[in-house]
Amino acid sequence: MAAEADKTVRRVRGDGVDLAVYEQGDRSRPTVLLVHGYPDTHAVWDEVAERLAGRYHVVRYDVRGAGASSRPYGSRRYTFDYLMADMRAVLDATAPERKVHLVGHDWGSIQAWEAACTMPDRFASFTSMSGPCLDHVGHWMRRRLARPTPRNVRHAAGQGVRSWYIYFFQTPVLPELLWRGGLARPFARALELGEGVRPREGHPARTLGRDGAAGVGLYRANMLRRLRAPRDRRTDVPTQVIVPTRDLFVSPHLVGGLSGRVPNLSLRTVAAGHWVPRSHPDVVARWIDEHATAATGGTLTAAESRALRRAKVDRGRRPFEASLVVVTGAGSGIGRATALAFAERGAEVVAADLDLAAAERTAELAGLLGPSGHAYRVDVSDAAAMEDFAKTVLHERGVPDVVVNNAGIGMAGSFFDHTMRDWEKVLDVNLWGVVHGSRLFAAQMAERGEGGHIVNTSSAAAFTPSRSLPAYATSKAAVLMLSECLRAELKGKGIGVSAICPGIVNTNITRTSRFVGQGDAEQDRSRARASRAYARRGFGPDGVAERIVRAVQDDRAVVPVTPEARLGYLASRAAPSVMRLLARLNVG
Amino acid sequence: MSNNVALARTDSPAELERFREIQRLCYECADEVAATLEPGVTEREACRRMRRWLRAHGVDDWLHTPFAWFGDRSAFTGFKTPAAFLPSGARLEEGMPYILDMAPVKRGYAADIGYGGVLGENRIWERLDADLAEYRSFILGLVRERRTFADIYAEVDALIDRQGYQSRHRKYPGRVIGHQVGVIGGILPKGVGFPFGVRFLQTIGRELVKERLEGRSPLWNGAKASEHPPTPGLWAVEPHIGFRGVGVKFEELLVVTEDDAYWLDDDLPHVHRWARREALA
Numbered sequence: 001m002a003a004e005a006d007k008t009v010r011r012v013r014g015d016g017v018d019l020a021v022y023e024q025g026d027r028s029r030p031t032v033l034l035v036h037g038y039p040d041t042h043a044v045w046d047e048v049a050e051r052l053a054g055r056y057h058v059v060r061y062d063v064r065g066a067g068a069s070s071r072p073y074g075s076r077r078y079t080f081d082y083l084m085a086d087m088r089a090v091l092d093a094t095a096p097e098r099k100v101h102l103v104g105h106d107w108g109s110i111q112a113w114e115a116a117c118t119m120p121d122r123f124a125s126f127t128s129m130s131g132p133c134l135d136h137v138g139h140w141m142r143r144r145l146a147r148p149t150p151r152n153v154r155h156a157a158g159q160g161v162r163s164w165y166i167y168f169f170q171t172p173v174l175p176e177l178l179w180r181g182g183l184a185r186p187f188a189r190a191l192e193l194g195e196g197v198r199p200r201e202g203h204p205a206r207t208l209g210r211d212g213a214a215g216v217g218l219y220r221a222n223m224l225r226r227l228r229a230p231r232d233r234r235t236d237v238p239t240q241v242i243v244p245t246r247d248l249f250v251s252p253h254l255v256g257g258l259s260g261r262v263p264n265l266s267l268r269t270v271a272a273g274h275w276v277p278r279s280h281p282d283v284v285a286r287w288i289d290e291h292a293t294a295a296t297g298g299t300l301t302a303a304e305s306r307a308l309r310r311a312k313v314d315r316g317r318r319p320f321e322a323s324l325v326v327v328t329g330a331g332s333g334i335g336r337a338t339a340l341a342f343a344e345r346g347a348e349v350v351a352a353d354l355d356l357a358a359a360e361r362t363a364e365l366a367g368l369l370g371p372s373g374h375a376y377r378v379d380v381s382d383a384a385a386m387e388d389f390a391k392t393v394l395h396e397r398g399v400p401d402v403v404v405n406n407a408g409i410g411m412a413g414s415f416f417d418h419t420m421r422d423w424e425k426v427l428d429v430n431l432w433g434v435v436h437g438s439r440l441f442a443a444q445m446a447e448r449g450e451g452g453h454i455v456n457t458s459s460a461a462a463f464t465p466s467r468s469l470p471a472y473a474t475s476k477a478a479v480l481m482l483s484e485c486l487r488a489e490l491k492g493k494g495i496g497v498s499a500i501c502p503g504i505v506n507t508n509i510t511r512t513s514r515f516v517g518q519g520d521a522e523q524d525r526s527r528a529r530a531s532r533a534y535a536r537r538g539f540g541p542d543g544v545a546e547r548i549v550r551a552v553q554d555d556r557a558v559v560p561v562t563p564e565a566r567l568g569y570l571a572s573r574a575a576p577s578v579m580r581l582l583a584r585l586n587v588g
Numbered sequence: 589m590s591n592n593v594a595l596a597r598t599d600s601p602a603e604l605e606r607f608r609e610i611q612r613l614c615y616e617c618a619d620e621v622a623a624t625l626e627p628g629v630t631e632r633e634a635c636r637r638m639r640r641w642l643r644a645h646g647v648d649d650w651l652h653t654p655f656a657w658f659g660d661r662s663a664f665t666g667f668k669t670p671a672a673f674l675p676s677g678a679r680l681e682e683g684m685p686y687i688l689d690m691a692p693v694k695r696g697y698a699a700d701i702g703y704g705g706v707l708g709e710n711r712i713w714e715r716l717d718a719d720l721a722e723y724r725s726f727i728l729g730l731v732r733e734r735r736t737f738a739d740i741y742a743e744v745d746a747l748i749d750r751q752g753y754q755s756r757h758r759k760y761p762g763r764v765i766g767h768q769v770g771v772i773g774g775i776l777p778k779g780v781g782f783p784f785g786v787r788f789l790q791t792i793g794r795e796l797v798k799e800r801l802e803g804r805s806p807l808w809n810g811a812k813a814s815e816h817p818p819t820p821g822l823w824a825v826e827p828h829i830g831f832r833g834v835g836v837k838f839e840e841l842l843v844v845t846e847d848d849a850y851w852l853d854d855d856l857p858h859v860h861r862w863a864r865r866e867a868l869a
Contacts, residue, residue: 332749336752340752340832344832358750361750361751361752362752364715365715365752365831368711368712368715369712369832508749
């Protein structure tokens with residue numbers, strides 16, 4: 001490919017070593033320096049570099065001890081002083097007199113922290129992944145152990161366990177012998193099994209055995225010294241930390257309290273393992289690009305700038321600040337209350353409803369409480385309309401972070417009075433609406449690779465059989481099961497799925513429900529009776545909205561809301577026969 | 589009437605003029621006291637200012653003593669018992685909404701007004717107040733159609749729901765959106781069975797019985813007793829809406845005749861405010 005083809009290699013003289021330096025992309029463009037970790041070589045960045053080369057001058061080098069660079073003997077040659085001298089040499093050779101965008105992974109990131117803190121004037125931005133500043137970790141551990149609350153101890157122990165190899169690397173000779181004696185093959189196998197990173201040309205490198213053995217020096221020369229006596233390291237460089245939530249070596253909790261030392265800090269979490277540049281190159285490249293563009297005052301799309309604002313660490317930040325939340329059925333009841341609850345917490349809201357005027361009202365109120373609201377008219381049961389809607393949202397607003405498939409209709413009456421048309425109507429809106437919403441927006445979220453959350457409004461009727469609600473309860477039970485299945489599949493992509501089962505909530509669903517097998521007048525009376533009963537119950541949609549927000553924050557699977565819904569949920573599992581008995585009551 | 593306690597005679601221009609005067613006096617008081625509100629003032633202090641002002645201007649009895657609700661209390665947030673309505677030590681702050689509510693009696697003629705405002709800027713209050721304007725013509729229109737009071741109550745509820753707000757008048761005793769007002773007198777002493785005036789309680793108590801016999805009620809809410817067409821007389825109408833800790837209301841006298849209805853006075857601060865906002869939009 002073109003980007004790979006124009007890759008040039010040259011040797012740069014570091015502090016007593018020869019470094020292999022690789023460059024691609026137009027040299028007149030801003031420079032990105034990618035620093036690899038242990039036991040990798042520059043090739044761990046191949047996918048990311050290729051994606052960045054179109055817009056940046058991408059510079060990589062094999063760190064001393066790795067790949068095609070020299071491997072000095074003895075751990076003394078691997079201290080930060082030497083590493084910093086090497087980096088300076090590379091910068092002087094490839095990007096003299098210009099600030100570069102610094103990116104580090106694993107040990108590359110540890111070095112990059114040192115660089116960002118000790119020579120901040122050389123960097124326009126810094127992106128760190130899976131490699132904390134050792135001094136920060138030292139301080140972090142001390143803070144945790146100085147106040148040994150159960151949580152602090154758990155977090156500290158979590159990182160302690162993840163660092164098992166560090167202790168091992170302090171052992172003399174043995175690690176080198178193992179690497180040289182053929183640890184490379186099982187390592188590559190473990191990478192594939194544990195991280196899902198398949199071996200490819202260049203990574204793991206053919207030099208892995210030698211890289212692994214030489215790089216042990218990095219740990220021996222620096223780790224204990226910095227962890228035992230951490231220095232006060234700070235940087236004003238705009239810093240972005242990419243936090244893989246399933247990292248087996250670096251605890252996601254290590255970023256806690258970082259903003260005290262790094263005022264200009266953004267955090268981005270991704271459901272990935274340690275080798276995130278290999279497993280998620282699209283996401284990593286996009287985030288590097290967005291962060292670098294923002295740091296140099298470049299132009300960003302609305303979605304990009306929202307993503308950056310969402311990542312920003314700020315004390316006064318509301319929990320859903322700069323998130324995009326889509327709610328269907330947002331013109332009234334639970335949908336409107338949910339849209340407003342998210343808006344109140346800083347989210348930009350897309351309010352969709354069959355009734356455009358009602359959706360516009362919700363959007364207006366959302367704009368009053370949060371950054372902005374947008375109204376769309378959509379019939380969730382119409383596949384084509386939903387496709388259009390999802391595309392429009394994507395183009396006009398970006399990929400949503402939360403989607404609430406809430407639109408639904410009520411229907412009550414005897415099974416014998418439900419016509420085919422009645423069944424179609426209920427299933428079209430209540431089930432297909434959720435299927436379309438989940439399908440289209442989950443695809444967008446998965447494609448983006450940054451996670452998200454889908455909330456489906458089911459009902460307590462999903463687990464409460466009743467002779468009066470055959471069609472409605474069936475549609476809602478289907479939504480519940482759909483949510484559970486979807487949750488299982490989307491878990492791996494960092495997308496949460498929650499099913500909400502409200503129970504008896506006072507909304508206008510009772511005024512719009514269809515009571516099958518009844519004349520108009522009788523129907524009106526039934527609606528009025530149901531509305532009065534629901535009003536007497538007195539549980540408003542705001543309470544449900546609060547639970548939906550919490551379900552997203554805590555990634556809850558199934559949330560029965562009202563006490564009767566919770567009781568029903570319990571009874572449906574503990575005493576299904578009682579539920580069957582109650583189902584015979586005609587409450588319609 | 590023999591005992592000098594009566595519902596207003598809406599066919600007497602002179603009598604209506606007396607009610608108009610006392611209502612104007614109330615709004616004058618509200619305007620003046622509102623102008624003195626500054627950060628740090630408590631509800632109690634605001635009520636004291638209203639009481640003093642009204643006493644100084646000839647007020648001799650109360651339907652109820654003045655109320656003031658500041659901040660989220662203007663939306664009756666967390667009001668569990670009737671005592672919560674009484675003026676508290678809550679202090680006014682910049683950006684806070686407030687409501688002043690007073691119902692004085694002067695030489696037997698009474699008014700009952702509600703006055704909403706905000707100290708400084710508050711986007712939610714602005715929106716809410718702009719939307720409140722609709723209720724004045726909406727309610728009047730429905731009364732003119734001679735829909736039943738219960739019906740109108742339900743229509744107002746539906747409008748509040750469409751707007752995405754909450755009905756706050758449902759928190760008032762009896763969930764009332766309005767109540768009848770008349771000439772206050774009687775043999776009981778002037779005085780306050782806190783916070784309601786003794787003579788007012790006497791009047792409303794008597795009317796509750798008397799109207800009941802005719803299948804009507806001097807209280808206007810959504811219940812069965814209000815399922816009757818508008819009763820001729822003077823009605824203090826007080827729609828009160830709330831949203832996220834901000835409440836606004838207006839309260840003024842509506843004249844209901846046998847076949848028509850009109851607001852007693854259109855020369856009122858909130859009417860002018862809404863007209864100004866309308867003109868700007």
